[in-house]
Amino acid sequence: MRDRINTAQRRLAVRRDGLRLTVSALCMLTAIPGALAQTVSGSNSTSDQFELRGTTDRTSSTAPSAASTLYGALPAPRPAGSFAPTSGETDSFAAAGTAGQADPAASLVQPAPEDITGTIGSPSDLSQADQDYAASLARQNARIGTVDGLPLDPSADEPDVPGFSFGSLTLRPTLDQGVVHEAVRYGATKTNRTYSQTTLSGTLESDWSRHQFTVDGTGTWQKNLSGTGTETPTADINARLNLDLFNDLSGVLGAGYSYSRESRTDPNAISGATTQAGVHELRASIGLEKNLGLLRGATTLDITRKLYGDATLADGTAVLLDDRDTLGAELTTRIGYEVSPALVPFIEATVGREKYDQRIDSTGAERSSTTLGGRAGAEVNFGEKLSGEFAAGYVLRSLDDANLADISGLTVDGDLTWSPLRGTNVNIGLATTLESATAAGQSGAVVYEFDSTLSQQIRSNLVARLGATAGYRDYDSGSGRSNQRSYGASAGLTWSINRYLDLEADASYERTKEPGGTDEETTRLGLGLKLRR
Numbered sequence: 001m002r003d004r005i006n007t008a009q010r011r012l013a014v015r016r017d018g019l020r021l022t023v024s025a026l027c028m029l030t031a032i033p034g035a036l037a038q039t040v041s042g043s044n045s046t047s048d049q050f051e052l053r054g055t056t057d058r059t060s061s062t063a064p065s066a067a068s069t070l071y072g073a074l075p076a077p078r079p080a081g082s083f084a085p086t087s088g089e090t091d092s093f094a095a096a097g098t099a100g101q102a103d104p105a106a107s108l109v110q111p112a113p114e115d116i117t118g119t120i121g122s123p124s125d126l127s128q129a130d131q132d133y134a135a136s137l138a139r140q141n142a143r144i145g146t147v148d149g150l151p152l153d154p155s156a157d158e159p160d161v162p163g164f165s166f167g168s169l170t171l172r173p174t175l176d177q178g179v180v181h182e183a184v185r186y187g188a189t190k191t192n193r194t195y196s197q198t199t200l201s202g203t204l205e206s207d208w209s210r211h212q213f214t215v216d217g218t219g220t221w222q223k224n225l226s227g228t229g230t231e232t233p234t235a236d237i238n239a240r241l242n243l244d245l246f247n248d249l250s251g252v253l254g255a256g257y258s259y260s261r262e263s264r265t266d267p268n269a270i271s272g273a274t275t276q277a278g279v280h281e282l283r284a285s286i287g288l289e290k291n292l293g294l295l296r297g298a299t300t301l302d303i304t305r306k307l308y309g310d311a312t313l314a315d316g317t318a319v320l321l322d323d324r325d326t327l328g329a330e331l332t333t334r335i336g337y338e339v340s341p342a343l344v345p346f347i348e349a350t351v352g353r354e355k356y357d358q359r360i361d362s363t364g365a366e367r368s369s370t371t372l373g374g375r376a377g378a379e380v381n382f383g384e385k386l387s388g389e390f391a392a393g394y395v396l397r398s399l400d401d402a403n404l405a406d407i408s409g410l411t412v413d414g415d416l417t418w419s420p421l422r423g424t425n426v427n428i429g430l431a432t433t434l435e436s437a438t439a440a441g442q443s444g445a446v447v448y449e450f451d452s453t454l455s456q457q458i459r460s461n462l463v464a465r466l467g468a469t470a471g472y473r474d475y476d477s478g479s480g481r482s483n484q485r486s487y488g489a490s491a492g493l494t495w496s497i498n499r500y501l502d503l504e505a506d507a508s509y510e511r512t513k514e515p516g517g518t519d520e521e522t523t524r525l526g527l528g529l530k531l532r533r
Contacts, residue, residue: 161499161532169213173202178504178528182229186264187518193227197526212242230275235259238283248292252300254285265512265520267445267473267481268438270311270319277321278309296336296344304328323361324438328354330371336379344379348391354436363440366401371434375411390414390430397434399443405478407434409446423457435473442479448472461496469510482515494530502530 163172176199184191201218217237224231236258243251262269262276269276287300306328308321329352336346352371360366375393380386391414397407411432418426429451437444450470457463467490475481488510495503510522 163533168207169204170207171202171204173200173533175200175531176504176528177531178526179225180524180526183523184229185521187520191228193224193229195222195224195229195231197222197528210244213240215239230261232261233259234261248290250289252285252287252289254283254287256283257281258283265484265486265514265518267435267442267475267484268324270313270321272313273311273319274314275312277311277319280307280309281305282307294338296334296338296346298334298336300332302330302332304330323356323358325357326354326436327357328352342381345377346379346391347374347376348393349374350395361438363438365404365440367399367404367436369397369399369436371395371397373411375413377414380416384419386416386418388414388416390416395432395434395446397444404441404443405476407444407446407476409474412448425453425455427453437479439479442481443476445473445475445479448474463494463496465492465494466490467492467508482517484512484514484517486510486512500532502532504528504530 161172163170165171176197178197179194180197181194182192197220199218199220202216204213204215206213215237217235219233219235221233222231236256238256239254241253243253245251258281259278261278264273264276266276282305283302285300285302287298289296289298291297304327306324306326308324310318310320312318330350331352332348332350334346334348336344338344350371350373352373353369354371355368356366359368373393373395375391377389377391377393379389391412393411395409395411399406409432412430413432414428414430416428418428420426429449431449433447433449435445435447448471452468454466455463456465467488469486469488469490471484471486473484475483488508490506490508492504492506497503504527506524506526508522508524510520512520
């Protein structure tokens with residue numbers, strides 16, 4: 001009987017426990033929607049546990065959260081103990097379990113009045129390791145100050161002169177005004193003069209996304225202030241248009257004009273003339289350039305028109321020299337192979353024709369001629385250290401008159417710029433030209449010219465220059481004249497007062513020698529100002 005009573009009591013206890021478990025499960029299911037509503041409201045959400053960058057309230061920021069925002073890779077953790085529910089949160093859960101849901105309007109969290117977006121904590125909130133990391137992101141190679149504490153010279157960082165803008169074109173003019181003293185000894189005659197020299201030059205450049213247009217020009221006027229001597233004005237202007245066509249094909253259009261006066265040491269100068277003839281030269285050119293893999297091809301057609309003015313004798317008589325007027329055309333073709341971007345060897349062939357306006361000149365000779373030439377060389381481009389080209393070859397000019405000998409000889413041409421040290425620049429130029437003669441029985445000469453310039457930047461605003469020139473005129477064997485030699489030297493200083501104004505001082509010496517002829521020596525000293533814009 002007792003066993004039956006005990007069994008019945010145990011069954012009743014099991015039923016009570018099952019009822020309690022069921023009631024607890026129902027309570028938990030009822031509380032789930034309230035918890036979800038609380039999470040949406042933001043009062044106890046995952047975004048509070050791992051706050052996103054740029055949404056952290058300053059009042060809740062700590063050193064670890066600021067450091068994590070500085071590195072920009074880790075989320076900022078909540079403070080310790082944030083995972084444990086507070087008493088308010090417990091009451092919330094209890095209320096949710098009772099009501100079945102939470103009021104969204106009541107659960108919204110108002111942002112702090114000093115909410116920061118996209119910033120980091122103050123340095124005092126960071127650990128020493130984080131502060132060291134932030135310091136490592138700053139500039140490490142700061143410029144060293146001067147020994148005496150004076151401010152650094154800002155002129156070294158100043159840009160070039162701005163020039164004048166005309167739409168997409170920029171003009172940069174230069175005015176050079178100087179006073180020069182010249183002493184000349186021609187044979188046994190010595191003359192001195194002091195003259196004013198004004199030189200106006202400038203460049204006009206385009207700023208186009210495609211194609212390029214440039215114009216370079218210079219003009220020099222002289223006016224005697226005292227003494228005697230011949231004024232020698234000069235002018236030169238060149239325009240060039242580079243066209244980007246298609247498929248690595250580019251075109252070049254060019255035009256130019258120059259004016260100069262013949263020197264009395266020129267073999268074609270009029271003996272006894274007080275003023276030699278002025279020479280006008282008009283130029284035009286057209287060319288095409290094409291790249292085929294490593295091959296570089298270029299073809300250029302140059303047309304030149306020369307017009308000679310009158311020479312003036314001591315008694316005022318004018319000597320007409322229009323029988324020397326010519327029209328010439330020259331076609332040049334070059335093929336190069338790019339061994340590397342810094343070295344391009346090439347070969348070049350030239351054919352030209354020069355025609356005189358008068359088929360027979362005053363001496364009874366037909367001086368029109370045909371010219372053939374070839375040369376080989378290389379283009380080099382090693383950046384600022386070395387750039388330019390050098391070539392050597394052979395040229396032959398055949399005159400139409402059978403009684404005149406042909407002109408031929410080796411050619412050497414080049415233009416190299418070398419910078420062995422920063423602030424030091426060396427420029428070397430070589431040129432070979434053919435010169436026609438006007439005297440009876442003479443064909444002309446092969447003229448070799450050499451010039452070099454060394455410039456050294458002593459200070460940021462002071463540049464020193466040294467120059468040297470040499471020339472050799474090789475007459476044809478049937479002319480009966482000895483070969484002519486010339487050489488010269490120059491030195492100068494340029495002080496940049498500011499980027500618009502320079503003070504220049506120059507000195508030069510030139511000498512021309514010809515056995516059996518008249519030697520000439522010229523010395524010049526000049527001082528002037530150069531204004532740039």
